[in-house]
Amino acid sequence: MAMRAVHKRYLREFFPAMFAYVLLILLSVSWLKTLEGTVARTVVTLLPTLPVAFVIRAMVRVIRDQDEFERRIDLEALAVAGGIGSFGFFTFGMLLNAKVLAAPPAEAVAIWVMPVMMFVFGMAKCAFRLYYHRAR
Structure with missing residues (x-):
């Protein structure tokens, strides 16, 4: 193609x-x-x-x-990336707050937000493309 x-x-x-x-x-x-x-x-x-x-x-x-189909895949992947990324950082913050984990420097955490979001978006996009390709 x-x-x-x-x-x-x-x-x-x-x-x-x-x-x-x-x-x-x-x-x-x-x-x-x-x-x-x-x-x-x-x-x-x-x-x-x-x-x-x-x-x-x-x-x-x-x-x-x-096109609409590609946009749908990207929207769903963005929703998953936002959900998984924010849930992961929220969970991490809760564990830090409970002193279960040693706190890294704040800048080390902040720098990873966007790369994590983009990585999860890419993985989710691949998964949704496979899912919709097989559903055809």
């Missing part, structure tokens, strides 16, 4: 943004070791968020321009 134009555009937008993200995250981590001052550290720390914004834009555009 040939890739549709909407998905080709998504890949053209997604991969350069992800490449920029990886490059900027590596650079910002090394730059932070040499910087003093709140403003400089803030700017360098937030540099990798710019390409992430372009990734989100690409995701919104591909979902908007897909």
